[in-house]
Amino acid sequence: MSKKILFLGLILFLVTIIGCTPTPKADLIVLSLDPPDVNCGIVGPGVLCTNSATFTIANVGMADAGSFKVFIQGDPGLAQTKTISVQNLLAGSIKTFTVDLPAGGNCYDPDCTMCITVDSLNEIIESNEGNNNYCETTIG
Numbered sequence: 190m191s192k193k194i195l196f197l198g199l200i201l202f203l204v205t206i207i208g209c210t211p212t213p214k215a216d217l218i219v220l221s222l223d224p225p226d227v228n229c230g231i232v233g234p235g236v237l238c239t240n241s242a243t244f245t246i247a248n249v250g251m252a253d254a255g256s257f258k259v260f261i262q263g264d265p266g267l268a269q270t271k272t273i274s275v276q277n278l279l280a281g282s283i284k285t286f287t288v289d290l291p292a293g294g295n296c297y298d299p300d301c302t303m304c305i306t307v308d309s310l311n312e313i314i315e316s317n318e319g320n321n322n323y324c325e326t327t328i329g
Contacts, residue, residue, distance in 0.1 A: 213280075214316040216250030217257070217307040219323035220283060225263060225301050237292035240269060242303045245285040248278040250316050260309035261288050264296040267304060275307075297329035 222244045229238040240263045248254050256276050263269040269290040278284060296303075304324040308315065315321075 213251035215248050215252050215254035215278070215280065215313050216316045216320070217254055217278065217313060218247050218249055218320050219305045219307060220245040220247040222303060222305055222323060222325045224327040225296050225303050227296050227301070229295055238295040239289055239292050240264070240296040240301070240303075241287055241289045242305070243285065243287040244303075244305050245283055246275070246278070246305075246307050247283040248280055251280055253280050254278045254308075254313045254315075257308045257312045258310050259286070260306040261290065262304040262306075263290045264301050264303075265294040265298050267302060269293045269296075272309065297327075299329035300326050301329060302326040 222242065226241045226243070227238055228241075242261050242263060244261075246259065254277065256274060257278075259273050259275055261271045261273070271288055271290050273286065273288060275284065302324060304322065306322045308321050311318070
């Protein structure tokens, strides 16, 4: 009888240890966002400006992240948008991107807000899903 109890205790111990070991996960964040660059070309009627965003993302988690999308929004009214694909981001890695948004109004109206959302379609299981979005306003 004591051997059965010892054996069941060992199984319970192993199940507890295995069940309590967290699976390493990625954690994607926006590390930095530079002030936007606006190019309006020759000023005149019907001229549309191009706004670009330079930003750095990081995987601060303990596991590699597979492919995911990044959503970029810019003024006016955060209506200028673009989505880019990122092919894998290893644990501990960072990547910097410069993205031109579709032509539209001058972002500085008078201030310019840019927002970046990593893993915008929730394709990656992360240790923290609440830190994927970052917005910054640059005073015009």
